[in-house]
Amino acid sequence: MSEYTAIVQQSGEWWIGWMEEVPGVNCQERTREEIIETLRVTLHEALEANRADARLAALTGFEEIRIAV
Numbered sequence: 850m851s852e853y854t855a856i857v858q859q860s861g862e863w864w865i866g867w868m869e870e871v872p873g874v875n876c877q878e879r880t881r882e883e884i885i886e887t888l889r890v891t892l893h894e895a896l897e898a899n900r901a902d903a904r905l906a907a908l909t910g911f912e913e914i915r916i917a918v
Contacts, residue, residue, distance in 0.1 A: 854868070855868055855885065856869060863878070864879065864880060864881050864883070866888050867888075868888060875891075
């Protein structure tokens with residue numbers, strides 16, 4: 850399981866948040882708990898979509914290699 854960093858802040862009556870490491874993953878919710886859960890779900894969906902896009906672009910004969918940073 851990988852870990853990512855969420856940036857969250859309250860803005861008026863709303864909580865807004867972003868994932869530092871993944872551009873485009875940002876959300877808005879009414880509570881801190883909701884923003885954390887929504888960011889988690891949205892991050893998961895974005896990573897799955899990116900995986901699917903990469904596999905589709907490679908078509909066939911590709912190799913998957915795990916890289917840790």
